[in-house]
Amino acid sequence: MTMAAPPTGNGGEARSVLLCLSHLRWDFVFQRPQHLMTRAAQDHEVIFFEEPREEPIAAARLDLSPQPGGVLRAVPVLPHGLSVAESFAAQRALLDGLLAERAGRRLVAWFYTPMALVFADHIKADVTVYDCMDELSAFRGAPPAMLEMERRLLERADLVFTGGRSLYEAKRDRHPRVHCFPSSIDTAHFGRARGAVAEPASLAGIPHPRIGFFGVVDERMDLELVAAFAALRPDWQLVMLGPVVKIDAASLPQAPNLHWLGGRSYDELPEYLAHWDMGFMPFALNESTRFISPTKTPEFLAAGLPVISTPVVDVVRDYGEAGLVEIVESAAELAEQADALLARPRAPFLARVDLQLAKNSWDLTWARMAALLRVPERAGAGAVPATAMASGVANV
Structure with missing residues (x-):
């Protein structure tokens, strides 16, 4: 079978891939991930990789569906009855197949949940982002391993974004490049x-x-x-x-x-x-x-x-x-x-x-995030002052 040519940018170069690993489903509630990923899709091939669902099938598959806004939704569909280890192994195999088709292109790994590291810790991304929109460990039903997985994600992330000032204050001493991007508005x-x-x-x-x-x-x-x-x-x-x-x-x-x-x-x-x-x-x-x-x-x-x-x-x-x-x-x-x-x-x-x-929009938030993605090695607190970013809706 002939492989389709990779999507290209305005200059003819292959577009980078932004792999978003999310605990939320694309069609659940339209919120921060959807706002940001639809804007990211203007410059990246965005793949929104969700948590799996189960069906009475013999073998795992990956359901891919283009969404309005240019995002490719990827839903792992797993057979009923897999063990936890088998489930993670199946998700890893599906993810590897997806990325193999895009080998050689710049890869941004964008995490909304630290638990995705269980099956994605082997990914060799050019830039790794942890967009911490909630303190997931405090939510009802949070996995016991959440805090340890977050520690590991903070160790490997190039950039950490937070969804509010309180989260920024909780994370700023745990990583050298933490930037506050509170909730924005269309x-x-x-x-x-x-x-x-x-x-x-x-x-x-x-x-x-x-x-x-x-x-x-x-x-x-x-x-x-x-x-x-x-x-x-x-x-x-x-x-x-x-x-x-x-x-x-x-x-x-x-x-x-x-x-x-x-x-x-x-x-x-x-x-x-x-x-x-x-x-x-x-x-x-x-x-x-x-x-x-x-x-x-x-x-x-x-x-x-x-x-x-x-x-x-x-x-x-x-x-x-x-x-x-x-x-x-x-x-x-x-x-x-x-x-x-x-x-x-x-x-x-x-x-x-x-x-x-008037001082706040999702377009402006994404533009500031995108600037940090382009030069992650210079994206410390000195590049975009974290204190200014954390000063409220007037700045983000």
């Missing part, structure tokens, strides 16, 4: 919510005022806070968008003004936000939220919505102290702030929001 996409957008059918019949949440519903959500606010303000409607993961759906509080609508696509989100009166982020304060920098914060703001959040450290420092997000610690405070924000004039608030968001 302002044009979410800005659609400020215009005339048709109301989704699933919102029909839900009265106003509406306060909404979108994102993954898991152990990071303070369900007691949600239930208490619903009880305190029965005239407010709580609209909750997102898949339920790692917790029992039966544990979700129920009330006439609580609407659990399930997941929605990234493209649909502006249609929902356009018909909400406020956004809220009822994060529990626990180990799994200690280092988070929620991407939805600037997304709510770009949509033109006032936002209320529990005191997640990065939200407080990057948005609360700037007066862009109201911080509350109880259902009573949440109810009081919701009433006040509903009555507050919107125009002065939006003017301050737009000034801040």
Whole structure:
């Protein structure tokens, strides 16, 4: 069989390969990996290698599917019943076959999970990146080996990026080239919510005022806070968008003004936000939220919505102290702030929001990352000052 010619750049040279090893599925929730990889695909052949799924098959295979934005999605499909060692061996063999077809081209290995080293530690990459978007070891169900695997990944990485200031502060003394890239924003996409957008059918019949949440519903959500606010303000409607993961759906509080609508696509989100009166982020304060920098914060703001959040450290420092997000610690405070924000004039608030968001975009974040990828040997803290990068949304 004749092999296809490798994709080339504008100068005719073979494009470099960016292998992204992710614990998240491409079609789960459109977030940091998807934003960055679709932009990386403009200059690299991007392969998004996911965690495996199992099927009743005799031999392992790799399902490849091009995605909008130019990313090649790679899903290992393994036979049922493999041992842990057999599973890792199968993933390694599938990965080796994929990379063999691209031998001789510059390779960037981009890790979102340290656990991928179990089957990818032999890869000889020109540049290795650890994009630490979460403290995965603190999440429910994290493998016991996670911390050791992260130590090994930090040893071999050329560059370490973090998804927020708290993560930066936790990693900066563990590697000489750590750079802070907090959650960014596609302002044009979410800005659609400020215009005339048709109301989704699933919102029909839900009265106003509406306060909404979108994102993954898991152990990071303070369900007691949600239930208490619903009880305190029965005239407010709580609209909750997102898949339920790692917790029992039966544990979700129920009330006439609580609407659990399930997941929605990234493209649909502006249609929902356009018909909400406020956004809220009822994060529990626990180990799994200690280092988070929620991407939805600037997304709510770009949509033109006032936002209320529990005191997640990065939200407080990057948005609360700037007066862009109201911080509350109880259902009573949440109810009081919701009433006040509903009555507050919107125009002065939006003017301050737009000034801040104009300094921040996923395009700018990727451009800065790409510059570091081109010269990793010079990409220490002196090349792009880590302290400046960590100073909040105004710089990233």
